[in-house]
Amino acid sequence: MSRYAEPMARLIEELKKLPGVGTKTAQRYAFHILRGSDEDATALAEAVQSLKANLRLCSICNNVTDVDPCAYCANPARNHRLVCVVEEPTNIAAIERTQGYNGVYHVLHGTLSPLHGVGPDQLRTKTLVARVEQGEVDEVILATSPTLEGEATASWLAGALRKQTVRVTRIATGVPAGSDIEYADEVTMARALEGRRELKS
Numbered sequence: 432m433s434r435y436a437e438p439m440a441r442l443i444e445e446l447k448k449l450p451g452v453g454t455k456t457a458q459r460y461a462f463h464i465l466r467g468s469d470e471d472a473t474a475l476a477e478a479v480q481s482l483k484a485n486l487r488l489c490s491i492c493n494n495v496t497d498v499d500p501c502a503y504c505a506n507p508a509r510n511h512r513l514v515c516v517v518e519e520p521t522n523i524a525a526i527e528r529t530q531g532y533n534g535v536y537h538v539l540h541g542t543l544s545p546l547h548g549v550g551p552d553q554l555r556t557k558t559l560v561a562r563v564e565q566g567e568v569d570e571v572i573l574a575t576s577p578t579l580e581g582e583a584t585a586s587w588l589a590g591a592l593r594k595q596t597v598r599v600t601r602i603a604t605g606v607p608a609g610s611d612i613e614y615a616d617e618v619t620m621a622r623a624l625e626g627r628r629e630l631k632s
Contacts, residue, residue: 529621542580
């Protein structure tokens with residue numbers, strides 16, 4: 432039997448579903464919400480509801496957006512013939528912080544992971560291949576993280592795009608191996624982009 436009242440126990444269980452949140456952290460968050468004003472609790476609930484109701488994936492690049500196409504795809508000042516492939520929408524911010532990239536993006540929403548049942552069909556790979564097949568892309572930069580899964584994903588994508596007349600490059604190892612590009616600083620990310628290399632089949 433829970434030592435907390437049912438509404439508190441339920442909130443704690445829901446908060447524990449967030450990444451990196453264990454039981455003690457969930458309890459702290461729940462009691463913080465309880466101690467806060469009714470207005471703060473309502474604002475939090477409305478923000479979550481608005482997030483689910485108003486955000487969608489861009490029909491071109493799969494970035495999370497409230498307008499379709501997203502701000503990057505709709506911007507005529509960006510180079511639409513240069514596409515940077517990333518694992519998650521959060522990776523875009525790391526690249527944008529460099530202020531050295533002016534192309535557009537393609538978000539996979541994950542990496543290949545056979546052990547977890549994630550294959551090419553579970554990622555947004557078909558739409559990337561379709562974009563390239565239209566002949567409007569000159570270069571695809573594979574900016575997946577230098578992890579085992581990220582490297583496997585980059586290798587698979589290079590093979591899938593091999594038949595197309597498009598330059599396929601991989602970000603350089605300015606990003607430490609085994610890390611996530613989401614946590615790379617601006618200088619490291621800029622060097623990784625500048626030192627990208629063409630993948631050989």
